Amino acid sequence: MEGKIPVIDAHQIEEKSIKLREIIEKWGCFRVINHGVPLELMAEMKSVSKELLDLPIEVKRQNVDVIPGSGYMEPSEKNPLYEALGLFDVASSLSVSNFCSQLQASPHQREIIESYARGIYKAAIDIASKMSKSLGLTDYSFENWPCQFRINKYSFTPEAIGSSGVQIHTDAGFITILQDDENLGGLEVMNESGEFVAADPLPGTLVVNLGDVAVPWSNGILRNVQHRVQCKGAGIRMSIATFLSPPPDKIIEAPAEFVDAEHPRLYAPITYEELRRLRFTKKLHAGEVLELID
């Protein structure tokens, strides 16, 4: 097993890419270059994210939840060095505008956030479509799938080195597009053998993580990747995560192409909202929730 997460060039992915298929089956995660989000915009969004998370706490608290867990997350007892601002859904210009208003964003900040929202959503849909084509689906549409969006800040102290900034988990949705921190690193993903592999920073790239939904959606073909963030050095670590997920009321079911006599349906149909509720209420954050629907 290779020790590094695979890197793939979005421009080089063919319609039925065996390489992409192998990666999403075995790793459930990869880095993508030529994803279409301008590198300058990524850098500007990183700066704006830092400015927003540096705002006074009273302002950050105005970033209220739209769905459970979508708004401001204060540092907690479990994760005292971590906080996040967020919105649902990045595909909706109204939601993006409300987020900017809640945080009293300047016209410049608003412009960056709106451009990034459009660019990252397009990249998410493009990658999801390339994945589905690599699995042999010709016209599966992700067009109306929403995206939760979160900007994360880790205020790592010298004492925290070696500890977790975010504990081991899977993401709940279909895929997450992550602009990880290019200075401090710290993201680690679990490989097929159950070992953590450091996803070393590669500036200008995006990390794609497959979440829980990818497994029942693909009738068990795809892998949801467990990952965590380790503190490798003192300083501020920033990351920006975009979670492409089915609409809440959509029933997660494998398309007919993934089901035949040799590959019977492995999971009971369930709406995304219900899957998320199960994950949350039973505290099954590392993919175990799938055992409840198989």
Ligand SMILES: O=C(O)CCC(=O)C(=O)O
């Ligand atoms: O900060 C990171 O690099 C990863 C964050 C993450 O895993 C998440 O937001 O789900």
Ligand SMILES: [Fe+2]
């Ligand atoms: Fe995650």
